[in-house]
Amino acid sequence: MVAVGGVVVDRTPQWLKELAIRAFGTHDKTALFVGLTIVLTGLAGGVGVVARRSPRAAMLLVLVLGGVGAAAAVSRTGAGRAAFLPSTVGAAAGVVALRALGRRLGTIADDLDEPAESGPDRRAFLRTAGGVVVLAAVSAAIGSALGSVGRAASAARAAVVLPRAARPAPAVPAGAQSPTPGVVPFVTPNPDFYRIDTALVVPDVDPSSWTLRVHGLVEHEVTLTFAELLASNLVEADVTLTCVSNPVGGDLIGNARWLGLPIRDVLSRAAPDPSADMVLSTSIDGFTASTPLSVLTDGRDALLAVGMNGEPLPVAHGFPVRMVVPGLYGYVSATKWVVDLEVTRFADRTAYWTERGWSPRGPVKTSSRIEVPRPGTVVRPGPVAVGGTAWAQHRGITAVQVRVDDGPWTAVTLAAEDTVDTWRQWSWTWDATPGTHTLAVRATDAVDGVQTGTVADVVPDGATGWDTIDVTVRA
Ligand SMILES: Nc1nc2c(c(=O)[nH]1)N[C@H]1C(S)=C(S)[C@@H](COP(=O)(O)O)O[C@H]1N2
Numbered sequence: 001m002v003a004v005g006g007v008v009v010d011r012t013p014q015w016l017k018e019l020a021i022r023a024f025g026t027h028d029k030t031a032l033f034v035g036l037t038i039v040l041t042g043l044a045g046g047v048g049v050v051a052r053r054s055p056r057a058a059m060l061l062v063l064v065l066g067g068v069g070a071a072a073a074v075s076r077t078g079a080g081r082a083a084f085l086p087s088t089v090g091a092a093a094g095v096v097a098l099r100a101l102g103r104r105l106g107t108i109a110d111d112l113d114e115p116a117e118s119g120p121d122r123r124a125f126l127r128t129a130g131g132v133v134v135l136a137a138v139s140a141a142i143g144s145a146l147g148s149v150g151r152a153a154s155a156a157r158a159a160v161v162l163p164r165a166a167r168p169a170p171a172v173p174a175g176a177q178s179p180t181p182g183v184v185p186f187v188t189p190n191p192d193f194y195r196i197d198t199a200l201v202v203p204d205v206d207p208s209s210w211t212l213r214v215h216g217l218v219e220h221e222v223t224l225t226f227a228e229l230l231a232s233n234l235v236e237a238d239v240t241l242t243c244v245s246n247p248v249g250g251d252l253i254g255n256a257r258w259l260g261l262p263i264r265d266v267l268s269r270a271a272p273d274p275s276a277d278m279v280l281s282t283s284i285d286g287f288t289a290s291t292p293l294s295v296l297t298d299g300r301d302a303l304l305a306v307g308m309n310g311e312p313l314p315v316a317h318g319f320p321v322r323m324v325v326p327g328l329y330g331y332v333s334a335t336k337w338v339v340d341l342e343v344t345r346f347a348d349r350t351a352y353w354t355e356r357g358w359s360p361r362g363p364v365k366t367s368s369r370i371e372v373p374r375p376g377t378v379v380r381p382g383p384v385a386v387g388g389t390a391w392a393q394h395r396g397i398t399a400v401q402v403r404v405d406d407g408p409w410t411a412v413t414l415a416a417e418d419t420v421d422t423w424r425q426w427s428w429t430w431d432a433t434p435g436t437h438t439l440a441v442r443a444t445d446a447v448d449g450v451q452t453g454t455v456a457d458v459v460p461d462g463a464t465g466w467d468t469i470d471v472t473v474r475a
């Protein structure tokens with residue numbers, strides 16, 4: 001299931017993926033598994049029907065299904081030599097079960113070439129079916145127990161002791177949180193941090209055998225172990241991470257305090273060739289991202305991160321090591337479970353999402369959203385608390401304005417800035433008059449000016465447009 005699901009994820013055409021993410025959001029993985037289960041159940045039913053006419057053909061179909069699973073498993077990045085086994089054993093079990101059930105039903109004779117001679121034996125059929133279900137459940141339980149025995153990451157993560165930062169981040173300014181109740185916390189707690197990746201099962205990386213290989217257009221190849229990484233001069237930085245798939249007003253964004261080694265330190269040891277302009281980072285599961293070399297070396301806090309909000313990276317957020325690069329969308333910079341950095345050229349290599357229709361470069365676009373009041377809320381006339389968040393990572397937010405209906409743009413109160421790499425919250429008191437009103441928000445950043453109102457879809461390089469909400473004001 002996992003392997004076939006992975007192949008489906010990698011091969012799904014762009015429009016279908018868009019549709020699925022729009023329909024299911026971050027539940028897209030659950031939806032995929034439910035869909036696969038439905039398809040597989042349908043196919044199994046089909047096999048049962050075929051078995052009435054031709055038991056041999058039905059058994060062959062079971063083997064073909066198993067073969068598809070085995071082929072998918074073998075084709076996955078990091079597949080072990082035994083990857084073909086689960087589906088193969090499953091298919092063999094399927095053939096045995098099909099035959100046993102068919103005989104009890106009277107649709108399959110002892111001799112496959114003979115038509116079935118006996119009638120159905122309902123009791124025997126139900127007993128056998130029950131046995132098959134119990135056996136399947138027991139093997140599933142044993143399988144998942146074996147699977148978790150092999151999972152080193154959670155235990156290893158509990159044992160990690162993060163060092164102190166050689167350069168700690170200053171405390172978040174007291175005024176960074178918008179005074180408007182209901183605006184998101186300035187620092188996103190790890191359990192609430194959005195998660196986006198192509199991994200159907202979270203990669204299990206043992207930090208004691210983890211290495212990062214830096215190679216390609218470099219003078220010296222560098223290999224880094226986790227112990228070496230922890231022993232280096234780590235820095236701490238507050239960075240807001242955003243997904244390119246975040247629609248205007250969406251919540252695929254989070255802000256955390258990261259602990260890590262500046263990527264430029266590793267790159268300078270490797271000494272990139274002047275002809276290089278990109279670093280292709282690869283995850284243990286084969287995901288890749290293309291990051292401009294200039295962004296990794298211009299002095300900003302682009303990190304090989306090991307810590308997130310004072311803890312080792314959560315497994316789902318890339319344990320033991322991920323990249324975090326201020327100012328770029330995650331798909332071109334934030335590789336989780338990173339194991340390889342290849343110094344190369346945009347002209348020579350393409351990354352995972354670039355091969356699927358997204359832009360090879362993905363600077364974050366200036367954006368803002370209204371978090372309070374919630375859309376569709378009914379409020380009383382008079383003063384109404386309005387608030388939200390704006391971001392333009394690595395450029396910095398200098399103003400946020402709100403507009404009611406077709407009125408003028410009005411400057412709101414900005415919360416304190418933490419750094420130019422973090423989002424910035426805002427608050428405003430609206431003197432609401434009865435009726436239904438539309439509120440819109442737009443931000444200004446320190447480099448590119450006012451956020452554009454031109455509506456653009458998330459593909460190929462991030463959505464634009466103004467976030468708007470409708471509010472009803474009634475006494
Ligand atoms: N290995 C791996 N890293 C990945 C991805 C992925 O699919 N696989 N997705 C990227 C994308 S699109 C985003 S937006 C960020 C999200 O990071 P998060 O899940 O920690 O919020 O991770 C990036 N790193």
Ligand SMILES: [Mo]
Pocket residue numbers: 196242243244245329330331
């Ligand atoms: Mo993303």
